[in-house]
Amino acid sequence: MATQGSPAKFSYCIAENEDASPWAPMCDGDTVTVYGGEPPHNVNDHVSTSAAGILTTVADTAVSLGSNVGAYFSQAQLLIVLGPEHAKTLAADGLSRADVQRYVYENARIPFGLLKLGGMWGMHDWPAWMNAITDPAARPPRVPSPDDVFVVVAGGSGKHSAVVPNCTFSRAVSRPINTR
Secondary structure (H helix, E strand, O other), X not given: OOOOOOHHHOOOOOOOOOOOOOOOOOOOOOEEEEOOEOOOEEEEOXXXXXXXXXXXXXXHHHOOOOOOOOOOOOOOOEEEEEOHHHXXXXXXXXXXXXXXXXXXXXXXXXXXXXXXXXXXXXXXXXXXXXXXXXXXXXXXXXXXXXXXXXEEEOOOOOOEEEEEEEOXXXXXXXXXXXXX
16 A cells, blocks of 8 residues: 555556536546546535536545646646536536536646645656746646546446546546457
8 A cells, every 4th residue: 555545556446427418428438447546535515506616526525635647747747526417507507528627627626836836746756837926916727728627427326426536647548448
């Protein structure tokens, strides 16, 4: 295990709840995606009745100085696991999966000055553009692009969702499953 281990390091499998999703499946056909993720970070939001409230809670949950990959690495990715009720609210407000990805990309950010206080800052070679930041109020993105935010609907009833930051220096890989 590790100093603070988790069974998620060995196996953590979820299936997309396609029947409860307001959007098309994340991948075409029968597909498996391998993603090296931390244990899920609970998104507990029972009071928001709009997309703005839910996504604000999701974006806040997605940024943490203590994340294993830290933040802002060129290979950083996020998996957003929306519970069916949260997904239904987002879709009812007219948001697509791409809108959710873009919102999280644009809002899951913390000030540079806070980033430099702890976590993983200084332990790795940061991209040159990050080393050039001098404004402590600058809010660099958590992931390289909106495409690095994966959004899937999973789970059952209840106003809980999850954020699963990646915990390895790898990228998610999807492959079709041969169902013959």
